[in-house]
Amino acid sequence: MSARVMSPALVGRVAELEELREALARAPGAVLIGGEAGLGKSRLIREFATAVRGGETPVQVLVGGCLELGSDGLPFAPFTTVLRGLVRDIGIDGVAALLPRGDTGGLARLLPEFGEPESDTASGEERARLFELVLILLERLAERGPVVLVIEDAHWADRSTRDLLAFLVRNAESAPLLIVVTYRADELHRAHPLRPLLAGLGRLDRVRRLELARLSRADVARMVTGLRGAEPPSSLVEHVHARSEGNPLFVEFLLESGAEGELPESLRDLLLAGVQRLPEETQDVLRDASGGGTRIEHALLAAVSGLDDARLTRLLRPAVAAGVLVVDGDGYAFRHALIREAVHDDLLPGEHTRLHTRYAQALEQDPGLVPARRLWVELSHHWKWAHDPTWALVSSWRAAGEAHRALAYAEQLAMLSRVLELWDRVPDAAARIGVGHTEVLEQAATAADLAGEFDRGIKLATAALRAIGTGEGTAPRRAALLELRGRIGHQMARPGFVEDLQEAIGCLPPEPPTELRARTLAALAKYVRLTTDIPMAREAATESLRIARRIGSPEAEVSAQITLFCVDIDYERDEARLAEVEATAERARHQESLLRVAMIKSHFLEGAGRHEEAAEVARLGLERARELGVARSQGTFLSSNRAEPLVSLGRFDEADAVLRQALEQDPPVTTRTSLVVLAGEVALARGDLDAARGRLAEAHTSMGLKMQWLKTQDYFTVLRLEAAVRMAEGRPGAALEAVRGVLDHPGLPDDARYAWPVMVIGAAACAELGDAATIDGVPAFPLIEARVARMGVTGPAQEAHRLAFEAETARVRGMHDVDRWDAAATAWAGLKRAQPEAEALMRAGEAALSCGDHAGAARRLDRAAGLARDIGARPLAERIEAVGRRVRRRDDTAPLGLTPREFEVLRLVAEGHSNRDIAAALVISAKTASVHVSNILAKLEVASRGEAAATAHRLALFGPG
Known part of the structure; x- marks a missing residue:
């Protein structure tokens, strides 16, 4: 059979096509299509694309494929293809019309047609902005009509492509954008880098996994x-x-x-059978083509084969007719990657080397044979397989530079790693690339940091430090590397990061002042302020600020000011200091600093109890983050700062929406902990105890991954959630176990803000347990009181917690202190904190009831019930209703001089209940029940519970039932 055989109809994929159509109807979303090689993933996509393009509502289908060179460092390959196709369809002006301010410069790192990058700097912020721009482009395109973005062969995806793909899937929010990803499931060995990405995306509600099965008989x-x-x-x-x-x-x-006859013995023979039936000269050209990947440009193949256009076309025609090759734009693609692999693997070793040498030589003679962004990566690839270490090293160095400019740090690291591997095999390596081995190590360490490859970053920085030594003139480079290693060490919670930063500062003399010293001091202050060594942090931040002002660096100045402000916040007196920081940031017009100001200002306002202002500042900060294209990086931190005051105000629906969106964006672990804790608090307030437990487990996991030292804001809030969950479970003893973590770690930064809420829960647990309230066999409440005695109070929020703690203290001691609970409720009302106000009013109602003030109890409970209903705090509303029922079934007086509460306790004593049973029935502590029983014995003038019960029965105080 000489002609191409292809099934005229797609067989056995009706259900899969329907799933794709349904996914498009529900877009935004994503479908991940896996299957072994040859199962028809590409055919399925072609059929789907044809169907939706010709439907009643035309759909734009954008297709980009990952290249086998991806593992060698060609970044963003499928997205470059998609952008090039989009430019071909709607022009550069059409693309510009879809972007903020019509500026395509932000996409220039992906496609040279857009001009030069807006900035020469490369950083995590620039990379985040690039990702944001791609998302904005796709979403605005989808606003005009549904869009399907297809990324094929993701098993070959480079790290940058995987990162951008994950970002798009997680963050497509409203427009009808469907992202379809195909991959070879049989290529995904245990350590394959695509596996964790697929697992992470597969957990999202908007993502479907689709595994193609083999055909039935x-x-x-x-x-x-x-x-x-x-x-x-x-x-x-x-x-x-x-x-x-x-x-x-x-x-x-x-x-x-010819299936009826003798069949090939192996898969390789089967794949090569169609090739071997072609003319010998055509087979030679196919062998040449196999060295260029699954797809190859016509011009490049002509240069490599040495054939003119006419002869090359004539020789390729039989391969196209037989279906071994297909025409693809201005080039050719193998019908299937497996065919190319079989042809290429069939080359003899010498043929293999000579073929890649010819590719490399052709590209060097005419760089225009491939797109500019692919040139150095392809040269590195071909020289490597041509076994020419010199030119492989030179090409890898140039490819690393291109990857850096494209913000593809993982690919830059891969190319620099290849340079280092080849270094000893090239005697004049330094002369060839213009830098020495140590400089390559330094660049590789920086790339590893930016790529998030922290283990490698530490190893590379350590190797570079050894190579530099401690000779004259090495101090600035050593300081930069130590600062880098210290920052990475902090990210990984590695011991020694503070010492690295201190050594870096020691390398830099105070005079003349330098920006590097200012930056290193600021880093030391920023990290040390998370420990108990506040004086060191304050000293470092103060010197950093002094240097920044001397050298006239507004960016360094505002960074130092922010760090100094955060070292020791006073929520009553620091508003003027905050205004000064904000003014400096506005003068500097440094966008990252302005975002940091939004973060600390919303943090400050929330801590000061100004919850509505805090939510608004964080909202405006989120808008600024969106304008800058970093809504999904710094923006997730601001989402936490927006959600926290919404939770405080009892606006749980709004908080839940903010938290869900932020968590779907896969925020860094340093931000995720706060988001998860807040989500747990919302779930607990609404009565979803299972969800709260789940969020608590997530928070513990985040803390375990995060750091070996304790950051107050995260550690104490996790303990607060744990204590609250245990109380909701009816396990006050377990709640005290969580409280112990706060007792054991006094003196951390911002201690009072985060410790007060936990101390209030601890006191409540002690009130419930009475004499059984212990921690490691020691009475718990004296430990809590001792911890509170060392805590200050700054601002109305902390004052409200203090008043609540005093009221709980009275409850621990068996007192019914209405006034203290009223004072706490008034404080919470002033802050518009509905949930704790309702809780305080409920306790005040209970206290009034115990004192016989039924009308006062009812008044407080009615107010509490309204507040709980308004915010949707179902468990709290149910507890308030239970207390209210006790009010409604009592008279205003009781016999024998007993209070109404004592009369109810006597009824339970007469029924034979223990103090613990009484406490559970009346929702009071066992100690309070014991006090009531003692008062009853005194008023009845009896010596024991049995005599009291006998008296009650003799007087027939309680009728039948």
């Missing part, structure tokens, strides 16, 4: 019928199904090779 029969144009003999179907095992590609190959 019936499907194979239909496919054979379509290919042959007639009903096949049953024996042929059995034969093809058995040999192909239901793989559509192999079905086609088997029929091409």
Whole structure:
């Protein structure tokens, strides 16, 4: 058979096509399509694209494929293809119209047609902005009509492509954008880098996993019928199904090779059968083409093969006719990557080396044979396989520079790593690339930091420090590397990061002042302020600020001011200091600093109890983050700062929306902990105890991954959530175990803000447990009181917690202090904190009830019930209703001089209940129950509980039931 055999109809994929259509109807979302090689993933995509392009509502389908060179460092390859196609369809002006301010410069790192990058700097912020711009472009395109973005062969995706893909899937929010990803499931070995990405995305609600199965015998029969144009003999179907095992590609190959006759013994032979039937000269050209990847430009193939256009076309025509190659734009693609792999693997070692040498030479003679962004990566690839270490090293160095400019730090690191691997094999390596081995190590360490490869970053920085030594003139470079290693060490919670930063500062003399010293001091202050060594942090931040002002660096100045402000916040007196920081940032017009100001200002306002202002500042900060294209990086931190005051105000629906969106963006662990804790608090307030437990488990996992030292803001809030969950479970003893973490770690920064809420829960647990309230066998409440005695109070929020703690203290001691609970409720009302106000009013109502003030109890409970209902705090509303029922079933007086509460306790004593049973029935502590029993014995003038019960029965105080 000389002509290409392809099934005229897609067989066995009706359900998969329908799933894709449904996913498009529900967009935004994503579908991840996996399957072994040859199962028809690309054919499925082509059929789907054809169907939706011609539907009632035309859909734009953008397709980009990952290249086998991806692992060698060609960054963002499929997205470059997509952008190039988009420019071809709507022009550069059409693309510009979809972008903020019509500025395409931000995309220049992906496609040279957009001009020069807006900034020469490369940083995490620039990379985040690039990602944001791609998302904005796709979403605005989708606003005009549905868009399907297809990324094929993701098993070959480079790290930057995987990162951008994950970002898009997680953050597509409203426009009808469907992202479809295909990959070879059989390529995903245990350590394959795509596996964690697929696992992470697969957990999102908007993502579907679709695994293509092999064809059934019936499907194979239909496919054979379509290919042959007639009903096949049953024996042929059995034969093809058995040999192909239901793989559509192999079905086609088997029929091409003549399935009725003798069949190839191996898969390799099967794949090569169609090639081997072609003319010898055509086979030679296909061998040449196999060295260029699955797709190759016509001009490049002509240069490599040494054939003119006419002859090359004539020789390729049989391969196209036989379906071994397909025409793809201005080049050719192998019908399937497996064919290319089989042809390439069939080369002899000498042929393999000579072929890649010819590719490299052709590209050096005419760099225009491939797009500019691919040139150095391809040269590195071909010289490597040509076994020419000198030119592989030079090309890898140039490819690293291109990757850096494209903000593809993982690929930059890969290329620099190749330079380092080849270094000893090139005697004049330094002369070839213009820098020494140590400089390459330094650049690689920086790239590892930016790529998030922290382990490698520490190793590379350490190697560079050894190479630099401590000779004269090395101090600035040593300081920069130590500062880098210290920052990375902090990210990984590695011991020694503070010492690295201190040593870096020691390398830099105070005079003359330098920006590097200012930056290193600021880093030391920023990290040390998370420990108990506040004086060191304050001293470092103060010197950093002094240097910044001397050298006239507004960016360094505002960074130092922010760090100094955060070292020791006073929520009553620091508003003027905050205004000074904000003014400096406005003068500097440094966008990152302005975002940091929004973060600390919203943090300050929330801590000061100014919750509505805090929420608004964080909202405006989020808008600024969106304008700058970093909504999904710094923006997630601001989302935490926006959600926290919304939770404080009891605006749980708004908080939940903010938290869900932020968590779907896969924020860094340093931000995720806060988001998860807040989500747990919302779930707990609404009565979803299972969800709260889940969030608590997530928070503990985040803390375990995060750091070996304790950051107050995260550690204490996790303990606060744990204590609250245990109380909701009716386990006050377990709540005290969580409280112990705060007792054991006094003196951390911002201690009072985060310790007060936990101390209030601890006191409540002690009130519930009475004498049984212990921690490691020691009475718990004296430990809590001692901790509170060392805590200050700054601002109305902390004052409200203090008043609540005093009220709980009275409850621990068996007192019914209405006034203290009223004072706490008034303080919470002033802050518009509905949930704690309702809780305080409920306790005040209970206290009033115990004192016989039924009307006062009812008044407070009615107010509390309204507040709880308004914010949707169901468990709290149910507790308030339970107390209210006790009010409604009592008279204003009780016999024998007993209070109404004592009369109810006596009824339970008469029924034979213990103090613990009484406490559970009346929602009071066991100690309070004991006090009531003692008062009853005194008023009845009896010596024991039995005598009290006997008196009650003798006087018939309680009727039947």
